[in-house]
Amino acid sequence: MAIELLKGNEAIAEAxxxxxxxxxxxxxxxxxxxxLEYMAKRMPELGRVFLQAESELGAINMVYGAACAGKRAMTSSSSPGVSLMQEGLSYIAAAEVPVVLVDVMRGGPGLGNIAPSQSDYFQMVKSAGHGDFKPIVLAPASVQEAVDIMDLAFDLADKYRTIVTVLLxxxxxxxxxxxxxxxxxPRRTAAPGWALTGAADRSKNMILPFRLQVDDLEAYNLQLQQKLALIAHSEVRYHEQMVDDAELIVVGFGTAGRIAQTAVRLARRQGIKAGLFRPITLWPFPERRLSQLADDARGFLVVEMNAGQMVEDVRLAVGGQxxxxxxxxxxxxxxxxxxxLAAIVKLDQASTRAQPDAPCTIEGPSMPLKHFVSVN
Amino acid sequence: MQYDVVFSGFGGQGVLYAGQLLAYAAMDHGLHVTWMPSYGPEMRGGTANCTVIVSDEDIGSPLVTHPTNVIALNNPSVDKYEPLVAQGGLLIYNASLTSRTLTRPDIRGIPIHASEAAAELGNLRLLNMIMMGALLQLADAIVPIEVVEIALERHMATRHAELLALNRSALRRGMALANFAGAVA
Known part of the structure; x- marks a missing residue:
């Protein structure tokens, strides 16, 4: 395959x-x-389904239906549109069918604007709808990574029968x-055994977004949480650069992460031992690795295109160290x-390693690490 | 080494395409490159711009606060970018559509009468290629002109194939104009 000059949105569609x-x-x-525009042209060419729904609510429920039928289904939207999809996402999570959602975030709240933003980290990472569930959230930082992540997204969705969100x-x-x-x-030819494909020659399958009895729902909740714990244990992904000898760790995801990479290089040129940590899975969050880095690092700087969302997860992982x-x-x-770079320099000058038993005067939770339940 | 170029002008002046051409050339030349357009409301009726970063290592930020090379195709673009150009940076502007001279002594301002030159070549839409040629003449370390010419041939839509020779002429014309203007400046 040849290297081509590709626009992110179109590359994601083709991937x-x-x-x-x-x-x-x-x-x-x-x-x-x-x-969407790319898919409108490309999918019919290949004899596959493209449908522009009447709204985001329609779109997500069509995705839900197609996924129940055992098809690899996806949708894409941007912040306000994703808000509209949240009811459907929660139903999909409850039904445990594989779905891929691409969320190209824009400024908010409200209609906000169309400029780039990362202000929906909480929305997607902390739960993409009502009820106790979490989608896998993948955050690419380049067009190539976005391309590579699409294949992974479909595989993870199928493997765990879960929602995978590609958040950029x-x-x-x-x-x-x-x-x-x-x-x-090659496209999958046989539908998975659980899919609703017509039960003429087999016992019937059921896909339900509800369990009306209290005991039934709790048993289901526990089973779902077990699945999420398995994902949290198995699917953590991140990218590191120059962290081996780093005293200061700069953490950012997606665009903020790649911009931070430039700053880390500039800091190195000034003799500051900085390193970059870029989570690729926002859920499951690479908390164990960050906690390890906190054993030696003198300070962390989290860079985001929002008011400070992922920083909360970084603080939990660093645990006041x-x-x-x-x-x-x-x-x-x-x-x-x-x-x-200016923030790195400031951190470099200000941060000294906290003494293990000294009173905690630094930012972040002062809770000892052992009380922080790590699932990965 | 990293180079950045901002192309700015009215929608329809070929700003985005000029940037893409440079990006294709850089890619063909084995370099890392990003092409980032303005896609906000400013595109609707006002100025359009794109930022191209070319580097021999992977690129962090696809945007810069203070560009080192700016191609300004109209007056609003000059107004917008003159204060932003990095110290010692290059601002090549379309003097045909600019009503004033530059005020900053710490940047290299190069006026090119690009609209007239494009008209002389018989097609006003060659304006972007004339300015591109000027850039390649004055910032030749980014990519060699030959690479851009090959990229033009390789990546230009086939429906425009008959315009290839004209585009090449425009690139060369831009280089010649910049050579002259650069010597004067």
Whole structure:
């Protein structure tokens, strides 16, 4: 396969096609519309399903239906559209059918604007709808990584019969970068055994988004939590750069993570031992690795395009072992390398390693690490 | 080494395509590259711009606060970017559509009468290629002109194939104009 110059949204669409998506349902919204537009042309060419729904509610429920029938189904949207999908997402989680959602985040709250933002970390990572569930959340930082992640997203969705959200912002959606697409995977021919395919020759399958009896629901809840615990144990992914000897760890995901990489390099040139930690799975969050890094690091700087969301998870993972500072931009502004560098320099000058038993005066929770239940 | 270029102008002046051409050339040349368009409301009726970053290592930020190279195709673009260009940076502007001269002494301002030059070549839409040629003349370390010419051939839509020679002429014309303007400046 050749390296091509690809726009994020279109590359994601083609990567989904090559991963074997059977059906795409969606409703246009900036900054992800190119994805839908690409699918509108591409899916019918291949004899697959493209349907522009009447709304995001329609789209997510069509995805739900197609997934129940054992098809690889996906949708894509952006922040306000994803809010509309949340009821459906919760039903899908309860029904335990595999679905891939691409969320190209934009500025909020409300209609906000169409500029890049990461302000929906909480929305997607802490639960994508009502009820106790969590989707797997994957956060690519480049067009190539977004391409690679689509195949993984469908596989994880199938493996765990869960929602996988690919969470990115308008920067990666709109940007062009050289990337290599994978070869076309053959589509799945046989539906999974649990799918609703007509029960003429077999006992019937049931897919339910409810358990009306208290005991039934709790038993189901426990089973679902076991599955989530298994995912948390098995599917953590992250990217590290220059962390081996790093005294200061800069943490960022997606676009903020890649911009932070530039700042880390600039800091190194000034002799500051900085390293980059970029979570790729936002859920499950790489808390164990961050906790390990906190054993030696003198300080952490979390960079996000929001008011400070992932920083809470970093603080939980670091467990008060080192100061955790935050740098955020909102409204569609990007944190620029110079701003991040200035924050690294400030952290470098301010942070000294906390004494193990000294009173905790640093930022973040002072709870000892042993009380922090790590699931991964 | 990392280079950044901002292309800015009215929608329809070929700003986004010029940036893409540079991105294709950089990719073909084995370099890392990002092309980031403005896609916000400013695209609807106002100025359009894109930022291209070319580097020999993987690229962090796809945007820069203070660009080192700016191609400004119209007056609003000059107004917007003159204050932003990095110290010692290059601002090549379309003097045909700019009503003022630059005020900053600490940047390299190069006026190119690009609209007239495009008209002389018989097609006003060659404006972007003339400015691109000027860039390649004055910031030739980014990618060699030959690489851009090959990229033009390789990545231009086939329906525009008959315009290839004209686009090449425009690139060369832009280089010649920049050579002259650069010597004067």
């Amino acid at each position: 989904a096609v090559r991963a074997g998506v059977d059906a795409y349902f969606g409703y246009p919204i900036t900054p992800q519309t190119e994805l 912002d308008g920067t990666i959606g709109q940007m062009m970068e050289p990337a290599e697409l994978p070869p076309m995977k 080192a100061p955790v500072k935050f740098l955020g931009r909102m409204g569609g502004s990007l944190p620029m390398p110079d701003d991040i």
